[in-house]
Amino acid sequence: MMDIVEDLWAAYASTLGFAMVNAFFALATYATLSAGILSFGAVTFGAAGGFLGAQMVLHSTVPLPLIFLAAGLAGAVVSLLVAMIFLRLESHWMALASLALVLITRVVVLNTPDLTGGVNGLSIPQPLPLEWLAGLLVVTVGAFYALDRSWYGIAARAVREDTSVATCMGIDPRRIQLIAMGISGFVGGLGGVMMALMLQFVSPDTFFIHVAFTMIAGVVLGGSHHWFGPVLGAAVFTALPTVMQAFIPEMQDIGNGAALLLIMIFLPRGLLDPRAMRLRRARK
Amino acid sequence: MTLLALADVTKSFGGVTAVGGLSFTVRPRHVVGLMGPNGAGKTTIINLISGLLHPDAGTIRLGGQPVTRARPHEIAGGGLARTYQNVRLISGMTALEQVIVGSYLRRGTSLLASILHLPAARAAARATRADAMDLLARVGMADRADTLAETLSYGEQRRIEIARALASQPKLLLLDEPTAGMNAAESAEIGRLVHALRDDGLTVLMVEHNMRLVADFCEHVVVMNFGRKIAEGPPAACIADPAVQEAYFGKQRDAQRHRA
Amino acid sequence: MELFFAQLLNGCALGALYGLFGIGFGLVFATMGILNAAQGAYASWAAIVAMYAIDLLGLPFPVAVLVGILAGGMVAVLVDQIGFEPLRRFGPGLHQAAMLGALITSIAFWIMLESAAGFATGQQSLAFPPGSYPAAVFHAGPMMLPAMQAITLAGLVVVGGGMHWINTRTRFGAAMRAVGWDPVAAGLGGVNARVIVIATAFLSGGISGFAGILSGISTANVSASLGQGLMLKGFAAVVVGGYDDIRGTAIAGLALGVLEVFCAQYLSSSWRDGFAYALLLGFLMLRPRGLFGSAGFTRA
Ligand SMILES: Nc1ncnc2c1ncn2[C@@H]1O[C@H](COP(=O)(O)OP(=O)(O)OP(=O)(O)O)[C@@H](O)[C@H]1O
Ligand SMILES: [Mg+2]
Numbered sequence: 012m013m014d015i016v017e018d019l020w021a022a023y024a025s026t027l028g029f030a031m032v033n034a035f036f037a038l039a040t041y042a043t044l045s046a047g048i049l050s051f052g053a054v055t056f057g058a059a060g061g062f063l064g065a066q067m068v069l070h071s072t073v074p075l076p077l078i079f080l081a082a083g084l085a086g087a088v089v090s091l092l093v094a095m096i097f098l099r100l101e102s103h104w105m106a107l108a109s110l111a112l113v114l115i116t117r118v119v120v121l122n123t124p125d126l127t128g129g130v131n132g133l134s135i136p137q138p139l140p141l142e143w144l145a146g147l148l149v150v151t152v153g154a155f156y157a158l159d160r161s162w163y164g165i166a167a168r169a170v171r172e173d174t175s176v177a178t179c180m181g182i183d184p185r186r187i188q189l190i191a192m193g194i195s196g197f198v199g200g201l202g203g204v205m206m207a208l209m210l211q212f213v214s215p216d217t218f219f220i221h222v223a224f225t226m227i228a229g230v231v232l233g234g235s236h237h238w239f240g241p242v243l244g245a246a247v248f249t250a251l252p253t254v255m256q257a258f259i260p261e262m263q264d265i266g267n268g269a270a271l272l273l274i275m276i277f278l279p280r281g282l283l284d285p286r287a288m289r290l291r292r293a294r295k
Numbered sequence: 296m297t298l299l300a301l302a303d304v305t306k307s308f309g310g311v312t313a314v315g316g317l318s319f320t321v322r323p324r325h326v327v328g329l330m331g332p333n334g335a336g337k338t339t340i341i342n343l344i345s346g347l348l349h350p351d352a353g354t355i356r357l358g359g360q361p362v363t364r365a366r367p368h369e370i371a372g373g374g375l376a377r378t379y380q381n382v383r384l385i386s387g388m389t390a391l392e393q394v395i396v397g398s399y400l401r402r403g404t405s406l407l408a409s410i411l412h413l414p415a416a417r418a419a420a421r422a423t424r425a426d427a428m429d430l431l432a433r434v435g436m437a438d439r440a441d442t443l444a445e446t447l448s449y450g451e452q453r454r455i456e457i458a459r460a461l462a463s464q465p466k467l468l469l470l471d472e473p474t475a476g477m478n479a480a481e482s483a484e485i486g487r488l489v490h491a492l493r494d495d496g497l498t499v500l501m502v503e504h505n506m507r508l509v510a511d512f513c514e515h516v517v518v519m520n521f522g523r524k525i526a527e528g529p530p531a532a533c534i535a536d537p538a539v540q541e542a543y544f545g546k547q548r549d550a551q552r553h554r555a
Numbered sequence: 556m557e558l559f560f561a562q563l564l565n566g567c568a569l570g571a572l573y574g575l576f577g578i579g580f581g582l583v584f585a586t587m588g589i590l591n592a593a594q595g596a597y598a599s600w601a602a603i604v605a606m607y608a609i610d611l612l613g614l615p616f617p618v619a620v621l622v623g624i625l626a627g628g629m630v631a632v633l634v635d636q637i638g639f640e641p642l643r644r645f646g647p648g649l650h651q652a653a654m655l656g657a658l659i660t661s662i663a664f665w666i667m668l669e670s671a672a673g674f675a676t677g678q679q680s681l682a683f684p685p686g687s688y689p690a691a692v693f694h695a696g697p698m699m700l701p702a703m704q705a706i707t708l709a710g711l712v713v714v715g716g717g718m719h720w721i722n723t724r725t726r727f728g729a730a731m732r733a734v735g736w737d738p739v740a741a742g743l744g745g746v747n748a749r750v751i752v753i754a755t756a757f758l759s760g761g762i763s764g765f766a767g768i769l770s771g772i773s774t775a776n777v778s779a780s781l782g783q784g785l786m787l788k789g790f791a792a793v794v795v796g797g798y799d800d801i802r803g804t805a806i807a808g809l810a811l812g813v814l815e816v817f818c819a820q821y822l823s824s825s826w827r828d829g830f831a832y833a834l835l836l837g838f839l840m841l842r843p844r845g846l847f848g849s850a851g852f853t854r855a
Contacts (some may be wrong), residue, residue, distance in 0.1 A: 049655060096840050106590060106654075107794050108839045111832055114787055118829035154410075161409035161416075162402045169396050172385045179345050181371035181400035181463060190406075224592060224662045231659045236387065268667030275660045276641045286387040289443050 023253075025209075028141055030249035031148050032209050035202030036226040037233065037241035038155060039086075039195045044227075044235050045164075046191035047171035047184070049102065050109040051223035052093055053199035055116045056086035058218035060200030061207040062126060065133045068208070075143065079204060086200020087193050094192035098185055113223050120215045132214025139208035147205075148242075151198060155238040163190060232274055234281030243282055297356075298323040298467055298498050299344065304353035306339055306522075313339040315522040316353070321467070321515075326489055326499045328513035328530065330506075332542055336522040337502045338380055341471050344500075345377050346370040358466065372400060374466035378459075378473060380502070382452045384444045390455050391440040394427035397462030430458040434488065449476050457488070468492070470501035474508060486512040506534050518542070560698050562816050568704035570812020571711040572770050574805040576789030577796065578718055579763030585799035586731045586755055588654050592661040593634050594789075595782025596668035597760045598767025601627030602777045603675050605768045609687045616688050620768055627764015628757040634664045635756035643752075672779035680778040688772050707769050714762055715805040722801060731755050763789070788815075791835045810834075 039053035060082030067078045093112060097105050120127045127133065158164050169177035170184045178184055207213040225248060233244020255266040280287065299321040306314040314336045321327045329337050342348040344355060346367035354363045362370050376397075384393055402409070402423070404416040431437045434454040439447060444455055453473060460468055470489075474482040486508050489499050503509050509516060509530050516533040518526040520542040526533045533539055580594045605623025608614045614622065638660035689702035722728040734751045763785075770785055771777040792811055796803030811831050818827040 044655075049658075096836075100839065104794075104839065107790070107798075108836070110590075111791065111794065111835045111839065114791075115829070115832040115836060118826065118832060122825055122829060157410045157412060160412070161406065162399070162404065163406055163410065165392070165396055166399055168388070169385050169399075172387065173383055175347055175367070176379070176383045176385065177396075178367035179347065179371055179377055180397055180459070181368050183366075183368045224665075227655075228659050228662055231655060235655070262670075264670035265667050268663040268665075268670070271663035271666070272638060272660055275656055275663065276638075279642060279656050286443070289387075289389070290446070293443060293446065 024141065026249060026253050028139070028144060028209050030246045031141075031144050032202060032205045033226065033229060033245035033249050034148055034242045035151065035198055035205055036222065037229040037245040038151060039199035039202055040226050041155075041230050041235060041238075041241040042195040042198060043188075043191050044230060045171060046167040046188050047102065047174060048097075048188055048191060049106040049227075050097070050192075050195070051106075051113050051220075051227065052090060052097075052109045052192070053195055053202070053226060054113045054218045054220075054223045055093070056090050056196045056199030057203030057206060057222070058116050058120060059085040059089040059196075060203030061213050061218060062120070062133070062203075063200075064204030065135050065207045065213050066126065068135050068137050069133065075140075079143075079147065079201060082204035083197040083200045086198070086203060087196035090192045090196020090199065091189070093196075094189050098188050098192070110220075110223070113218075113220055117215050117219055120218070128214070130215065132212055132217070133207075135207060135211045135213070137208060138211065139205065144205055144209070147201065151201070152239065152242060158194070159238045163187065167191060228271055231281055232271065234283030234285075236280065237283040237285050240281050240283045247282075296322060298358055299500065300354075300356040301340075301344070302354050302356075304340075304343060304350045304355060306336075306343060306348060306350050312522050314343065314350070317519065317522065317524055318353075319517045319524065319527060321498060321500055323466075323498050324493055324496060325514050326493050326501065326512060328509040328516040329500060329502045329519070330504070330509060330516060330533070330539075331519040331525075334521075335519045335542075337519065338471055339522075340519075341377060341469050341500075341502065344370075344469060345375060371463065371465075375469065376460035376463050376465035376467075377469035378453070378456045378471055380471040380475065382449065382456050384452055384456060384459075386445055388444060389441050390431060390436055390444050390447070391424070391427055393444050393455050394430050394458045394462045395423055397459035398423050398427060400463045427458075427462060430461050431455070433461075434458045435484070450481055453477070454485075457485075461492070465497070467498045467500065470499060470503075472502050472504065474503065474505055479507075482508055483511075510534060557697050558820075562820050563813060564698065564700065564704060566813030566816035567809055568707045568773065568812070569816060570792075570809035571707045572766050572773070572785060572808075573788040573792045573811050574711050574808025575707075575714055575769070576763050576766035576785045577792035577804040577808050578715060578801055579759045579761070579766065580786070580789050581793040581796075581798045581801070581804050582718070582755060582759040582762070584793065586734065587639070587657075587752070589639060589657040589661065590654065591634075591759075592658065593638075593664040593668055594661075594759075594763050595786030596665055596672065597627045597631050597763045598770065598782035598785050599672045599779055600630050600668065600767075600782075601760075601764025602767040602771035602781055603672060603681075606681060606683050606771065606777045607675075610684055619687075620765070623768045624761045624764050627767065628761035630668065631756045631760020631763075632753055634661065634668075634760075635752065638664050640752075669779050669782075676778050678779070680776050682775040682777060683772050703769070703773055707773065710765060710769060711805055711808070714765065715801055718758075718762070719801045727751070727754070788812075788831065791831055794835055795838045 036053050036057060039056065043050040043052070063085045064078050064082040067073050067081060097108055100108055121129055166177065166182045166187050169180065169182060170187050174184050203218065206217060210217065229244035229248040230241045232247060233242065234240025251267055251270055252263060255263040259266050297320040302318050304314055304317045317340065329340065331337050339348065343350055346362065346365055349364060354361055356362065357370065357373050357375060360373060362373065385396060403419045408416040428437065428440060431440050434457055436451060436454055436458065439451065444452060457473065474485050477485065482505060489501065489512055493499060513530050516528065516530045517524060518533050518539050525538045525542060526536040576598060580591065583589045583591050601623040604626035605619045608619035608622045609616065639657050642656040642660065689706065691702045693700040693705065730751045734748050766785060767782060771781055788811055792804050792808035796807035814834065815827050815831055818830045
């Protein structure tokens with residue numbers, strides 16, 4: 012019996028690990044989305060955290076917790092710089108601009124080989140203890156729960172649903188969105204270093220457009236109106252390819268796409284939708 | 296002594312002059328009616344005062360402070376709250392939550408305290424909640440506190456919106472057609488609520504088409520047409536004013552004359 | 556000097572591809588508010604179909620190009636009707652929830668279409684058979700103009716001009732904008748919203764497909780990932796030019812192409828994409844509404 016459990020664990024430990032790493036990225040995206048910003052910036056913040064973390068592991072003896080902190084802060088600094096430019100834009104342009112940011116990130120990463128290893132990337136000879144990953148994720152999710160209940164969470168919901176109504180109630184949307192970007196940056200930076208350590212490798216491709224798209228898909232799939240939605244979505248989105256691989260190996264991507272499409276059409280507000288839950292409760 | 300003063304306010308959209316050189320003042324603890332046929336520019340005035348739009352020319356003062364270029368949240372911070380012609384409640388929130396958002400300006404705790412759920416923040420949240428319940432009761436919606444607001448009837452949503460606007464404890468309340476879609480009894484209910492609020496010290500500027508209601512509940516009326524003021528003064532005199540009659544009923548009379 | 560002119564021409568031809576693709580991409584974004592991640596796949600599929608039309612069916616070049624454009628348009632309509640239509644019940648096209656939903660379904664289609672394109676090309680980089688497309692070179696003094704570059708530039712002028720005309724002068728153009736802003740209202744106003752939406756999608760897919768075919772020929776590379784490169788630069792052209800501005804997109808595309816070629820030639824080839832994207836970011840900061848865009852607007 013123990014053997015079976017151990018085998019299963021061996022087979023799925025890395026899937027579980029990646030699901031948790033992706034949860035960080037999904038939460039980073041959710042942080043901005045829940046304040047009304049559709050942004051792919053978490054990829055860039057992840058790159059900041061990932062490469063900084065990789066360099067710290069390679070060239071210093073700083074303990075892991077401090078590396079995590081540094082990576083988070085690096086992401087937050089980048090995000091706040093980005094926010095100063097982006098928050099002036101109207102929402103459609105902001106989405107486009109953040110996509111451009113992802114493209115620029117790749118060019119910068121490719122062209123600063125001293126910092127990032129350039130095309131070849133960096134190998135990191137240090138594994139990521141899963142209990143660290145799990146522990147930090149729990150703390151982060153807890154923080155999102157607390158944020159959701161706080162003044163910030165309430166104001167952010169108003170800004171997201173109707174910005175002009177929110178401002179007329181005295182809420183400064185820029186302030187709310189600046190906080191959202193800061194949170195997104197910190198969590199994205201954390202996700203970046205986790206990803207780097209999980210892969211034991213970082214390269215320009217680690218943080219590129221596919222990551223941006225999968226994480227936003229994860230958030231919407233899990234439920235972009237609920238603090239736990241991103242975690243759920245990231246899990247489904249990480250497990251899906253593994254499952255598809257098992258059943259229809261050669262059609263894996265087509266299966267993924269079709270699954271995403273079906274979910275979006277039939278559950279447009281995601282798996283966890285507080286509004287639907289309330290409606291259901293009201294009907295009872 | 297004025298709470299709100301508009302001087303020569305002008306706003307155009309492309310070629311359309313929605314408001315052209317409008318001036319009027321609102322004195323504290325008064326209920327002022329803003330009237331005018333469709334497209335007269337009433338909603339534009341409300342948007343200009345609340346800062347969602349900025350005038351092309353002219354100045355707006357709130358409590359003596361110029362707010363012509365201020366952003367909406369700054370103006371709200373200066374003691375202004377409003378409702379919308381087509382109710383704009385926040386999707387996914389219960390009636391009670393709508394009112395709680397409205398009290399954002401009086402949250403009384405720091406962000407960190409609120410996130411960490413410190414005792415002080417919890418006490419403040421309880422107080423906010425209790426106040427919000429009182430407001431819902433005041434607009435007669437206490438029994439709907441936990442209902443998802445978007446499932447309520449139009450009239451009920453309007454009342455929640457008024458409660459939400461009151462939650463910030465404003466000095467000046469702007470109501471854009473608060474009785475649209477309500478029957479006579481419900482409308483009179485709103486009128487009485489407005490009177491009660493005035494007696495508590497609030498100033499109200501309301502857009503209203505219903506002449507009965509204006510005559511019964513407003514102390515002062517501004518009537519506009521095509522972005523300009525065509526009459527101002529006590530309700531009865533304004534409504535009797537030939538220019539106002541012409542603006543409101545002129546077209547109908549023309550039509551009747553044509554048919555005859 | 557000769558090199559300079561040759562490179563200028565190369566840059567313009569490359570930029571014309573970006574501009575063309577961008578016009579297709581910007582069309583759906585401006586009218587329907589959809590940020591379409593699958594747009595690149597339209598280009599890939601159009602190129603693949605056009606290539607097989609020549610290779611397997613032996614169709615003459617112009618017919619094959621038409622078939623490819625048709626394929627691009629049809630894929631776009633398919634994506635629109637399966638992926639976007641169900642989301643339109645959210646209401647006006649520019650609502651955040653609808654926009655997000657459409658982005659996700661377009662990502663789903665991107666994944667599927669690109670993967671299917673991989674099967675269609677046997678996961679390889681193929682090419683149009685040599686001699687199947689015009690290869691003449693026109694001489695004009697010191698300048699040489701290969702036929703494909705001439706076709707590409709002409710294509711941008713014709714498509715750009717045509718779209719500008721449709722947009723500003725025809726009832727169809729007005730209907731496209733009306734449907735984009737509010738399909739419900741447009742439906743009530745006598746415009747058959749669904750037909751307009753389908754036609755818009757078809758146009759957008761056809762134009763981006765045309766760019767894909769031309770790109771497949773000029774780079775001698777027809778593969779599943781053909782569209783991705785076009786997509787990134789075409790997207791940049793849309794942002795720099797202003798997404799609702801065809802003239803701006805065309806000019807921005809040309810500028811990006813020239814910039815890219817000259818940067819690679821005279822500065823640094825590894826940073827050449829960097830310059831394009833830095834320009835993009837600069838524009839977003841200084842002229843967020845694009846080249847010819849008006850200053851900010853407020854929605855109350
Ligand atoms: N955002 C806008 N863009 C362009 N034109 C506008 C805008 N807002 C208002 N207008 C125009 O300005 C004029 C005044 O509109 P406004 O909404 O202020 O009228 P109103 O008096 O509130 O009318 P109603 O009784 O129908 O609510 C109208 O002609 C309207 O079409
Ligand atoms: Mg109005």
